[in-house]
Amino acid sequence: MTQDFDGIVVGGGLGGLAAAIVLGASGRRILLLEAAAELGGKAGTVTLDGVTVDTGPTVLTMPHTLLDLVRLAGLDPDDHIQLRSPSPGFRYHFADDTLLDVHHAVGDTLDSVRATLGGHAADQLEGFLTYSRRIWEAAAPFFVEGPAPTLPNLLRIGPSDLLKVRQIDALRTMRAAIESSVDHPHLRTLLSRYATYNGSDPRVAPATLNCIAHVELALGGHGVEGGIGHMVNVLAECARAVGVRIQTGCRVERIATKNGRVTGVRSTDGCVFRAPIVVSNAEAAHTALDLLRDGPATGIHAHAPSSMSGWTAIVRARRRGGLHQRVPHTVVFPDNYEAEFADIFDHDRPPTQPTLYLCAQESCHGRAGWTDDEPLFVMANAPPEPTTHTRPLQVWTDLSARAHRRLMERGHVDSEDQLVWTRTPAELARRFPGSRGALYGSASNDRFSAFRRPPNRIRRVPGLFLATGSAHPGGGMPLALLSGKLAAVAAIENSPKR
Numbered sequence: 001m002t003q004d005f006d007g008i009v010v011g012g013g014l015g016g017l018a019a020a021i022v023l024g025a026s027g028r029r030i031l032l033l034e035a036a037a038e039l040g041g042k043a044g045t046v047t048l049d050g051v052t053v054d055t056g057p058t059v060l061t062m063p064h065t066l067l068d069l070v071r072l073a074g075l076d077p078d079d080h081i082q083l084r085s086p087s088p089g090f091r092y093h094f095a096d097d098t099l100l101d102v103h104h105a106v107g108d109t110l111d112s113v114r115a116t117l118g119g120h121a122a123d124q125l126e127g128f129l130t131y132s133r134r135i136w137e138a139a140a141p142f143f144v145e146g147p148a149p150t151l152p153n154l155l156r157i158g159p160s161d162l163l164k165v166r167q168i169d170a171l172r173t174m175r176a177a178i179e180s181s182v183d184h185p186h187l188r189t190l191l192s193r194y195a196t197y198n199g200s201d202p203r204v205a206p207a208t209l210n211c212i213a214h215v216e217l218a219l220g221g222h223g224v225e226g227g228i229g230h231m232v233n234v235l236a237e238c239a240r241a242v243g244v245r246i247q248t249g250c251r252v253e254r255i256a257t258k259n260g261r262v263t264g265v266r267s268t269d270g271c272v273f274r275a276p277i278v279v280s281n282a283e284a285a286h287t288a289l290d291l292l293r294d295g296p297a298t299g300i301h302a303h304a305p306s307s308m309s310g311w312t313a314i315v316r317a318r319r320r321g322g323l324h325q326r327v328p329h330t331v332v333f334p335d336n337y338e339a340e341f342a343d344i345f346d347h348d349r350p351p352t353q354p355t356l357y358l359c360a361q362e363s364c365h366g367r368a369g370w371t372d373d374e375p376l377f378v379m380a381n382a383p384p385e386p387t388t389h390t391r392p393l394q395v396w397t398d399l400s401a402r403a404h405r406r407l408m409e410r411g412h413v414d415s416e417d418q419l420v421w422t423r424t425p426a427e428l429a430r431r432f433p434g435s436r437g438a439l440y441g442s443a444s445n446d447r448f449s450a451f452r453r454p455p456n457r458i459r460r461v462p463g464l465f466l467a468t469g470s471a472h473p474g475g476g477m478p479l480a481l482l483s484g485k486l487a488a489v490a491a492i493e494n495s496p497k498r
Contacts, residue, residue: 013041
C-alpha cells in the first residue's frame with residue numbers, strides 16, 4: 001500500500017505533535033506515525049489499579065510554547081488547558097533537615113529564603129536572579145527561540161547583538177558562577193540542581209545554564225489540570241483540528257530517499273508513505289544511524305556524550321491531609337550533592353546517595369488517586385546505558401531499595417506505602433532507540449555543546465527535519481515543543497506547498 005502526503009511526522013512525542021500542528025495549520029496534508037499505542041513519547045502515562053498517572057516530565061515552564069499551539073489550531077486555551085500554580089510549589093529537604101519552600105511568586109520565595117536561610121542569602125538569591133535574567137534575555141533569541149546557532153553565524157551578528165551575547169557567561173562553569181555570588185551551601189545546592197534540568201553536570205557545564213533558575217523561579221513552573229497526559233491529549237486534538245491524520249501502532253523502519261532527497265517513509269508492516277517532507281521526532285542518533293541507514297550522510301553528531309538518564313517510580317502512598325498535605329514537588333538532597341555528579345559522570349554508575357525528586361500528582365496536577373492513597377512520582381538521576389552492554393538488573397534493584405528506604409527515613413513515605421511501578425534507564429533505552437536511556441539528548445557539559453546539537457533542518461538531506469529533545473534547542477517540555485515548531489517552520493520555508 002502506498003499513500004501520498006505533503007509531509008510525514010515520525011513520532012508522536014511533544015516535538016512531533018508540535019511540528020504536526022504547525023504544518024497542518026499551514027494547509028498541508030500531514031500524516032503523523034507513532035510506533036506505540038499511545039502518543040506522548042517520554043511524556044507518557046500508565047494506569048495502575050484503575051488510576052492513570054504521569055510517568056515523565058512534571059513541571060511546565062514557558063507555558064506560551066503550549067498555549068500558542070492551541071491557539072494556532074483555532075482552539076481557545078481557556079477551554080482546554082488550565083494551568084495550576086500552587087504555592088509553595090517546591091519544598092527542598094536538605095541533609096541537615098532544613099526545609100526550604102519555593103513559591104510561584106519570586107517575592108514569596110525571597111521571603112521564604114530570608115526566613116529559613118537568612119537575609120544575606122535572600123539578598124544573594126535576588127542578585128543571582130538578576131544575573132540569571134540577563135543571561136536568559138541575551139541567550140534566548142540566539143540559542144532557544146531561533147534556528148540552531150552556528151559559530152560562523154554568531155560571528156556575523158551586529159555589534160549590539162554581540163554585546164548581548166557576551167552576557168551569557170559561557171566562559172565560566174555553572175559551579176564557578178554560583179560560588180562567586182552565593183555563600184550559603186544550601187542555596188548553592190539548590191541552584192546547582194538546575195543543571196539536571198537538561199541532564200548536565202554543574203561542575204563543567206557553562207554558566208549560561210544558570211538562566212534555568214530565571215526560567216523556573218521568575219517565569220514560573222506550572223502544573224496542568226488533569227496531568228501532563230491531558231496536555232498530550234489536547235495537543236492531539238489540536239493536530240486533528242488542523243487536519244493531521246494520526247496513526248498509532250505504526251513503526252517506521254526507514255526514511256526513504258532518492259538522489260539524496262527525502263521521498264517518504266516505510267513502516268515495519270510494509271506500508272509506504274510518500275512525502276517531500278519528513279520530520280523526525282525520534283532520537284537524532286536513531287534517525288541518523290537507523291532510519292537513514294545506507295542513505296545519505298546527515299552530518300548529525302550521533303555519538304556526542306549523553307545527558308543523564310533517570311530511574312523513575314510510582315509510589316502508592318497514604319494520602320496526607322491538612323498541614324501534612326504534600327506539596328507538588330519535593331527534592332530530598334543527600335549529604336554530599338557533588339558526589340552524585342561524580343558517580344554519574346566520572347564513574348558511570350548510579351549515585352550511592354541519590355537526590356530524590358517527588359511529584360505529588362494530586363496537588364501538582366489535580367490528578368485523582370485511589371480512595372485512600374495518592375500517586376507519587378519519584379525520580380533519581382542516573383547515567384545512561386553503556387554503549388557496549390546493559391547494566392545488571394541488580395544495579396537498579398539496589399537503587400530502588402535505597403531510594404525507598406531513604407524516603408521512609410526522611411519521612412516522605414510510610415512503611416506501608418509501596419512502589420507499584422518502576423522504569424530503569426535500560427527500559428527507557430529500549431523504548432526510545434538511539435537514546436541509551438538519556439532524557440535530554442546530549443549533555444551540555446562544555447561551552448560548545450549548543451553548537452554541536454543537531455539542527456532542526458538537515459541541509460545535507462533536503463526534506464529532512466528534526467523535531468526532538470535531542471536536537472535544537474534541547475530537552476524538556478517547552479524546548480521539545482519549540483523544537484517541533486522550529487522544525488515545521490523550517491520545513492514550510494524550504495518546501496513550498498504543492
